[in-house]
Amino acid sequence: MTSPETNTNPPLSGEDRLRLRRRRIRGVWIVALSVGFLGGIAFGLADGGDLPLSPAPFWSLLALVAGGVVAVNIWFIRRVDELEVMDNLWASFVGVIAHILIAACWVAAAARGYAPAPDVLAVLMATVVVTFLAYIGLKLRRRLG
Amino acid sequence: MNNRLRLLRAERGWSQAELAGRIDVSRQAVNAIETGKHDPSLSLAFRIAREFDLSIEQVFDGRDA
Numbered sequence A: 001m002t003s004p005e006t007n008t009n010p011p012l013s014g015e016d017r018l019r020l021r022r023r024r025i026r027g028v029w030i031v032a033l034s035v036g037f038l039g040g041i042a043f044g045l046a047d048g049g050d051l052p053l054s055p056a057p058f059w060s061l062l063a064l065v066a067g068g069v070v071a072v073n074i075w076f077i078r079r080v081d082e083l084e085v086m087d088n089l090w091a092s093f094v095g096v097i098a099h100i101l102i103a104a105c106w107v108a109a110a111a112r113g114y115a116p117a118p119d120v121l122a123v124l125m126a127t128v129v130v131t132f133l134a135y136i137g138l139k140l141r142r143r144l145g
Numbered sequence B: 001m002n003n004r005l006r007l008l009r010a011e012r013g014w015s016q017a018e019l020a021g022r023i024d025v026s027r028q029a030v031n032a033i034e035t036g037k038h039d040p041s042l043s044l045a046f047r048i049a050r051e052f053d054l055s056i057e058q059v060f061d062g063r064d065a
Helices: A015-050 A053-080 A084-113 A120-144 B005-012 B018-023 B027-034 B044-052
Strands: none
Touching: A015 A053, A015 B005, A053 A120, A084 A120, A084 B027, A120 B027, B005 B027, B018 B027, B018 B044
């Protein structure tokens, strides 16, 4: 352990601390997204190729992915400031409302024969897009408004 | 909520990024508080006041901007 007398490093300025904090958060996101991207490609190749996954490795892999996504998001939300948490909550709220509306309207329309049967993946993608747009909108409003 | 953050920061010659690093928030958060677009939580308001060696009332006056 270093005693205060032997520690010759000057204290970091606020700007340095902010830079370090930004770099750490950016680094974790880059690593997480890279692992997710490469893992997704590997999973797709294994699943669609000559090495179809049996149930045990398949579920283990899914559990690993789900655990990783939850862990990274908890880590992120505990390290960012309250403004970022608020923006994330608002965007998530808009996403949930959009998800409910899109799914409910599509199911109602399909039941009456006005639309094809609901596609889960399309509803999911629409939810992700709306959530992302809401988040960008909040950021832009703060920056421009 | 009205506050004297910009003035206090200028008195010390700190940039928004400098203050942000000192109170462990983003520069955007400092800007949002200064311009009255975000009211800080009680714990953040205490952190800000402590950074300037002032009481909360000396930084924030509690009236809407």
